Amino acid sequence: MKELGVMNRRGFMKVSLASGGGMLLGFSWLGACNNSSGEGVIHEQVDFNAFVKIDSSGMVTLMSPNPEIGQGVKTSLPMIVAEELDVDWKNVKIEQAGLDTEKYSRQVAGGSGSIRSSWDSFRKAGATARVMLINAAAAAWGVESSSCYTSAGSVYHKDSDKQFKYGDLVNSAVAQKVPEDVPLKSPGTYKLLGKRIANVDNDAIVTGKQLYGIDTKREGMKYVCISRPPAFGQELVSYDSTESLKVSGVEKVIDFDHKIAVLANNTWAAMQGVKALKIEWTGNESFDSTKDYLTNFKKALETKSNQDPKRNDGNIDTAFEGVEEIISLDFEAPFLPHNTLEPMNFFADVKTDSAELYGPIQTPERTRKRVAEQIGIPEEKIQLGLTRMGGGFGRRLMSDFVEEAAMVSKLAQVPVNVIWTREDDMGGGFYRPMGYYRYKAALDADHNLIAWHHDSIGCSGNLSRQDNFPAGAVENFRVDSRLYETPVTTGPWRAPNHNFIAFTEESFVDEIANRTGKDPLTFRLELLKQAEDNPVGKVDYDTERYANVLKKVADMAGWNKVKPDGIYQGLAAHFSFGSYVAEVVELEKMNDGKLKIKKVYCAVDCGIVINKSGAETQVEGGIIDGLGHALYGEITLTNGKADQLNFDQYRLIKMKEVPEIEVHFIQSDESPMGLGEPGLPPAGAALANAVFAAINVRLTAQPFIKSDIFV
Structure with a gap:
């Protein structure tokens, strides 16, 4: 194993790489912060590492860094951490992490690789936090760490009735030295893995509370629909937006890369504005039909x-x-289209020297890189947040729709949510x-x-x-x-x-x-x-x-x-x-x-x-x-x-x-x-x-x- 970083004065340790590659751990000691239980009680919360937060009530928040496209990683990846952390699942909350290449690696949903590429790193993240909690309890009791064990969010002393709940140890545990090598559980001792655990978003999905990228709304945001070449191989010759601008709600029409974007204050107006455009495209007589x-x-x-x-x-x-x-x-x-239930969409707010991107994408890191090249803003100045996706099946590995949103926002100088129609997606996708x-x-x-x-x-x-x-x-x-x-x-x-x-x-x-x-x-x-x-x-x-x-x-x-x-x-x-x-x-x-x-x-x-x-x-x-x-x-x-x-x-x-x-x-x-x-x-x-x-x-x-x- 090769160490790529060291502890600095802020307590940040970069990653450790196994010989096979991939992140094994990414600690980020961010200190204590406040967390409300929802009942008016404020609990002190501590970030143990990039994956684990524990508050003084014992509630554990686990971060899920990989994009969720319905494959269940927002549930299964935190389960791996929770197993090694030895915490009761009922005391666990899950948060979707945004793109963060400092804390995480391979934030990708593709090739059925989320679990197999993260297995070791997620286990070690949970186990490391567990060992630090044990060490903190042992220090408080004046006993050897080997005489202590954990179960369901508590540390116990084998030879007495002494017990600490994780919430009682967060401050002392976070001050412990980060152990380099930690024991991992064997499959025969698993309490959580292999069980039937409901998807953490089930309730929100069935009650309509779950928000997808297409639901994104921000102050000053414009909805955008785009007219693209109706046939593969065609290019834009000219267009007339006179009738489009007469549609109620349509505010602006711009063209870029042989495409025409209609900006409006609602999706219906944007769609009707596209239909009202008069466009001339190049012919494609040489194209063979399937x-x-x-x-x-x-x-x-x-x-x-x-x-x-x-x-x-x-x-x-x-x-x-x-x-x-x-x-x-x-x-x-x-040929087969992807036919995701949620058509392509993405939010972009491009400013002079920074940008915010937010929406459903399977390849956030690669997407941010492509957008940075396109709009001329450094990657570190671009924030990319992830929403749950209404399907991907490989279509959202591509970043074309994100690049469209970024370019339209840059040209129009307003935040936008670009939304494809079903016809756009089925007729001109990948x-x-x-x-x-x-x-x-x-x-x-x-x-x-x-x-x-x-x-x-x-x-x-x-x-x-x-x-x-x-x-x-x-x-x-x-x-x-x-x-x-x-x-x-x-x-x-x-x-x-x-x-x-x-x-x-x-x-x-x-x-x-x-x-x-x-x-x-x-x-x-x-x-x-x-x-x-x-x-x-x-x-x-x-x-x-x-x-x-x-x-x-x-x-x-x-x-x-x-x-x-x-x-x-x-x-x-x-x-x-x-x-x-x-x-x-x-x-x-x-x-x-x-x-x-x-x-x-x-x-x-x-x-x-x-x-x-x-x-x-x-x-x-x-x-x-x-x-x-x-x-x-x-x-x-x-x-x-x-x-x-x-x-x-x-x-x-x-x-x-x-x-x-x-x-x-x-x-x-x-x-x-x-x-x-x-x-x-x-x-x-x-x-x-x-x-x-x-x-x-x-x-x-x-x-x-x-x-x-x-x-």
Whole structure:
């Protein structure tokens, strides 16, 4: 461990870095301050470090620095601190921290990384405060610290009835020397972690008290809606704002970066002001519509890639010569919008030498850096506060809407809240890339899988996964990927690089199992055994943990048991963001031959489960999202313009269509891994494989609804 800072006269110690990187601790001795209990009583409150505040009543305030997008980190991250602090959860309050790079690291919501990247630092923050409280009590009693222990917010002496509540110790504890090494609890001693804890914002959400970025109101603030190019690749030529300025409530119209902003005293006026603008945009006659993309994709894949393969084990060219059987399948992935319930919005108040930003963003540090470059104000002069988000799914990793707010505020010299309409968001956001995947497999005379080739092309260079299953289990294994140039903006979409590749890989594995006459579960377990006994190249998964979730979900679903007439099952598994997820989708064939999703079984190994309630919610939400988008999701473009601009044109899964979901977590003492995204990738494949089991039809293009086989 490398020390990056020292204690100074103010009592501030920077961070300690483990060899693997990341902040382990960030203490900020800010001294005592007042805190009201709400009953007219003022309690002295002390900041123990960047995460922990304790007042003289024993009430503990825990800071949650990571953005909350519905994944539950505002509850689960403080739970980690509370566990090590050994405090009763009923005496805990949670506060959302703003961006602070001095106190915190990786204030990001993305890649299912909040828990796995903060596990050590948050544990140590709680444990350090606990040890300081013990040392303070021991000093007061004149005993050794080793003779003391903590429980539910109090320090006890083992050999007597002596007890101090944390609130009695705050002043003496904060004066203690900060210990460098503190003991951390073992999983077997956890009192809080693994329990079902309600989301700390539940009450505010269901009663309408929860404020989101779109609710932001400040004195003198103007609401802003923006007209952007209606088609990808277009630019602004000219505009006339005469009619727009006649709309009641509209106060100003400005243009910037081929966009036109309408400022008003309410959102409705701003929206109507945009509609009243008369605008001339450049044409986009050369833009191919998405109906042409598939033709271009297929044509490109007829020629061998001139790019270096992402993985190339053995020699697939030789392996495919003179084999007994070659299996081939092509898959089609459509563009997908993010469709967050809360459209993009952000508040900005840019002054001459400072700025305040406030709203829903998944990447606050990177966003502040980009805004600083854009408006010419140093980062340290920009304050960025975080609101709870009405969904993100990767869209709020991008900072374009924040940059818009900052630029409009700077040009108009007033505080603004820029708000996108649903049509703005669906028609001109960042889509999941459209792509085309081609798979080929070679079987020898004994029906053994001896070669695997993945070749893909799409509107992104990240369509493949080279080290995931079944890589390592096949002697000849090659992965190629190509980029198709397009003006369409694409970006991360929930479970990026995994959300569609899991469907293609797991569907193809099922197809190979069918051709070889093997049970899909047995075939997967055989491949995992091969990867364990005779690994070919590097893999990024643990074969035993992978096999365990497959076995568990099969047991849950009664995979090898006789099913009632009309009931069929499909299996899929995937490793992503450090977690292993296996799912079985159960279908019922109705009297008219249509299929209905009856139930989904799911087994998960994500290491230690922090919050059982939140964990289940994340997995269930991922499954629903995965099923819904596999069934219905698609954005098509005509000459660069989206054909679907709102939910009357873009189909989402409905509540009545959500099946029963049963989730089981594998007991583990491994460090916790990602969970916001891993439940999604296997869902589409498990559904497609169930369809094949039911009616012998292999679904290879999403959305599945086009097949007209579902109720």
